[in-house]
Amino acid sequence: MKSKITVVAPSSTANLGPGFDVFGLAVNAFYDEITLTKKKTGGVNIVTGDEIPTEPDKNTAGLVVKNMIKKFKTKDGIEINIKKNVPAGFGMGSSAASAAASAVAFDKLYRLNLDGNSLVEFAGVGEKASAGTIHYDNVAASVLGGFVIVKTNPLDVIKIDPPTNLRMCIAVPKLKVPKKKTKVSRGVIPRKINFADSVTNLSNAAAIVAGFMGNDPVLIGKSVKDVIVEPARKHMIPGFLKVKENALKAGALGVAISGAGPSIIAFSKSSDNLKKISKAMTKGFESAKTECQIVICKPSVGASIKK
Ligand code: HSE
Numbered sequence: 001m002k003s004k005i006t007v008v009a010p011s012s013t014a015n016l017g018p019g020f021d022v023f024g025l026a027v028n029a030f031y032d033e034i035t036l037t038k039k040k041t042g043g044v045n046i047v048t049g050d051e052i053p054t055e056p057d058k059n060t061a062g063l064v065v066k067n068m069i070k071k072f073k074t075k076d077g078i079e080i081n082i083k084k085n086v087p088a089g090f091g092m093g094s095s096a097a098s099a100a101a102s103a104v105a106f107d108k109l110y111r112l113n114l115d116g117n118s119l120v121e122f123a124g125v126g127e128k129a130s131a132g133t134i135h136y137d138n139v140a141a142s143v144l145g146g147f148v149i150v151k152t153n154p155l156d157v158i159k160i161d162p163p164t165n166l167r168m169c170i171a172v173p174k175l176k177v178p179k180k181k182t183k184v185s186r187g188v189i190p191r192k193i194n195f196a197d198s199v200t201n202l203s204n205a206a207a208i209v210a211g212f213m214g215n216d217p218v219l220i221g222k223s224v225k226d227v228i229v230e231p232a233r234k235h236m237i238p239g240f241l242k243v244k245e246n247a248l249k250a251g252a253l254g255v256a257i258s259g260a261g262p263s264i265i266a267f268s269k270s271s272d273n274l275k276k277i278s279k280a281m282t283k284g285f286e287s288a289k290t291e292c293q294i295v296i297c298k299p300s301v302g303a304s305i306k307k
Helices: 060-074 094-109 116-131 136-146 181-186 195-213 217-223 231-238 240-249 274-286
Strands: 005-015 024-039 042-050 077-083 147-151 156-160 167-174 255-259 264-269 292-297
Touching: 005 094, 024 094, 024 136, 024 167, 024 292, 042 060, 060 077, 060 094, 060 116, 077 116, 094 116, 116 156, 136 147, 136 156, 147 181, 147 195, 147 264, 156 195, 156 274, 167 274, 195 217, 217 255, 217 264, 231 240, 231 255, 240 255, 240 264, 240 274, 274 292
Parallel strands: 042 077
Antiparallel strands: 005 024, 024 077, 024 147, 147 156, 167 264, 167 292, 255 264
16 A cells, blocks of 8 residues: 555636536636645644645645545544645635645555545535535535536535537636635525526536537627625625726627635636736726736536546
8 A cells, every 4th residue: 555645636717607606617817736645643634835734624735635534444543744835815726626636645555445425525524624514516626627517415516518619717806805705605695586597597507517418608698697605705806897898899709706715717718808808807907996816717527646
């Protein structure tokens, strides 16, 4: 048996507009890297050069590994080495990438051969560290890659291979985000929703699935419309409406908040208008005196052993 393994897992964008907590898409913008090393002495020890909590109970990867040690009754101690590349707190599935890489690494290290749903379930435990609650959209995308639909009770993740010509332009604003940003941005979601709004979101969500199944970036883009969560969260992103309007004017097929924000994601087909869209989004943020980093990306495969 191996004593050490390194797994990389991609960033992801959740919700894609109307699919709150249900849709996720792995994107090749950034990858977190987790190395697990078996140790003779028990317990979990975290080593990292990044500014993240190193207490296992407060760390995404730590929570995942501790839970898997308990579940599979393994006797070794484990050192977790974390290299974070996915920016934390910007709606790109940062905690999910570390959680996904940890679950997949543990599975490979102990040759557990867990199925996709089990890996997603184990990775989901890590989301508790940052979001306060477990939700599976980002971890499912990061574990499995591609586009995912998270069906709950019982957990059943459906994966669809995205169109190969789907492209995204993500504008990541340079903002100070609150420490528990996801928890904060989940706090503003309406407790009750209007029936007509739920029908609108459902129709758009169904069309997004049809777009992924039919390899149709245009249908995906024009269905990325959310009349429930976006209106409740947009005030948390300076310049949101201008960034969205600018991107659409520049030819984006659709625009949404990436996950819980504050990044904004625009969808496109092939390289159509990507440069124009990038500039337009940058200008939109500038109108709110906010700088942003532009990341042009495409769908990614899921977590895998580092080659
Ligand atoms: N679906 C989640 C949310 C994704 O929007 O709160 C963020 O982790």
